[in-house]
Ligand SMILES: Nc1ncnc2c1ncn2[C@@H]1O[C@H](COP(=O)(O)OP(=O)(O)OP(=O)(O)O)[C@@H](O)[C@H]1O
């Protein structure tokens with residue numbers, strides 16, 4: 001077990017408003033961690049600071065032992081972090097499958113020649129261009145593009161939306177957009193996945209399945225997942241290793257689901273209403 | 279960004295002494311540069327062109343008494359033109375070939391990994407950056423590709439004009455037209471772009487002919503005159519316009535037409551104010567002739583062109599915002615035989 005994400009005394013101010021105040025936590029490799037807290041307590045802001053979208057006011061953030069101050073989001077993604085946004089932001093005038101094909105790493109190859117080749121030789125079937133039955137040019141299939149496509153369709157299968165592959169993402173329903181967003185974030189082979197309410201608005205059974213799939217993903221590939229989720233049923237019962245509870249910009253407590261359930265402070269601060277529903 | 283950079287470059291280059299090598303060395307711009315394949319086009323491959331030969335230049339070949347065995351003669355025989363085919367025919371052929379090549383290249387790039395990354399940056403560059411793509415680099419690369427294509431077009435254009443100067447590129451005759459072409463034809467669609475460009479260029483040449491001819495029996499001549507007259511009336515007879523606006527205001531108030539009242543109210547104020555400022559004098563003093571009449575020569579056909587293109591763009595944006603041919607998204611199908619890959 002190595003520490004993959006280390007946040008220490010993170011502070012973020014918006015003008016006069018302190019959104020996040022001395023938040024510290026760590027995520028180990030292969031951990032499935034939940035992040036909960038009432039609305040406006042600074043969860044998304046913490047994500048934004050980690051992923052490089054916002055500049056932190058003070059504090060330290062280390063990913064894979066490297067400080068990420070002054071790193072742009074694309075550099076941070078290349079280090080192995082992928083995040084989703086709370087308000088799903090898909091590329092709307094592109095198809096679902098195109099959306100999934102953008103994040104994969106190293107799509108152009110390394111050498112200059114590979115890069116030029118990736119512009120023109122990206123067909124997934126052998127292309128034979130000819131006149132009157134003779135072949136003039138044969139363009140062989142591109143293996144890596146084919147593999148990317150296969151992977152994308154597999155992920156759509158898992159998320160139960162393969163029939164939407166060729167729709168524009170602007171045509172998707174809210175829940176379907178969430179699913180495609182999760183799929184897109186998995187296409188980049190992250191080592192650390194930050195998911196901001198990924199299953200809000202997804203129907204119960206499918207949301208359960210997504211939690212199970214995430215659990216399996218963690219077990220099989222050893223990625224770490226940090227997930228923000230308001231639904232206590234999922235966060236307390238669906239195989240999350242550890243929960244970080246935030247309140248009013250700070251960390252209230254950390255612990256296993258059982259510890260969190262037993263903590264009176266948490267129940268008062270957050271579970272109050274949702275806790276009774278269970 | 280792109281436009282301002284281009285403008286900076288243009289100003290810098292217009293100070294460059296190497297580019298002042300026209301017929302008169304002090305003039306900015308280039309001229310009398312050699313045209314590609316011109317000798318071959320008029321003289322064929324058999325005839326030597328040069329100081330020692332009987333033909334010293336391609337123009338001599340063209341006007342030669344005995345028809346030479348040259349491509350321009352072949353084409354003119356096929357098309358029954360009589361004279362040797364002009365050099366612009368060869369240029370047209372070169373242009374069509376380049377359009378086809380650029381078309382094929384761009385279509386290929388559009389569905390490539392880079393193409394979809396550029397599209398994702400167009401849609402939401404924050405998210406594209408969060409998925410590991412350097413926005414600035416990709417934008418710069420696409421700018422470079424676009425500039426390369428524009429450069430190619432510039433070469434063809436320079437060959438057509440046989441001389442160029444920085445003043446040939448005015449925004450209303452270039453940038454604006456390109457923009458109009460893709461709004462009308464359909465952005466992000468190569469076919470739409472070509473169709474849009476054709477519409478615009480056809481309109482251009484029709485109107486250029488009209489401007490030059492500018493005689494009363496041409497279509498739209500009257501319209502142009504009317505527009506001119508209305509404009510002259512608006513700027514020179516402000517008190518009349520104010521009265522007209524007041525009349526409109528009354529009509530609006532009587533019939534309770536909110537929009538008309540608003541329009542007429544502001545019209546009254548603006549024109550009354552300008553009329554007061556001008557002290558009742560005619561605004562177009564400098565354009566009046568000795569008899570105090572305002573004259574505009576040539577019935578402003580050039581403006582009718584811009585007016586038409588502008589309204590075409592407006593209608594296109596309002597009723598068909600995606601253009602004639604909208605973008606076609608890429609829909610790769612699931613590859614079969616996935617297991618072995
Ligand atoms: N860009 C911003 N500018 C100004 N204030 C902001 C900005 N983003 C967030 N805030 C403020 O920071 C605080 C924390 O917001 P944040 O989005 O992190 O909450 P959250 O924990 O994700 O809540 P929720 O559960 O509703 O998503 C809020 O008070 C919010 O108003």
Ligand SMILES: [Mg+2]
Nearest residue numbers: 043044045086
């Ligand atoms: Mg949030």
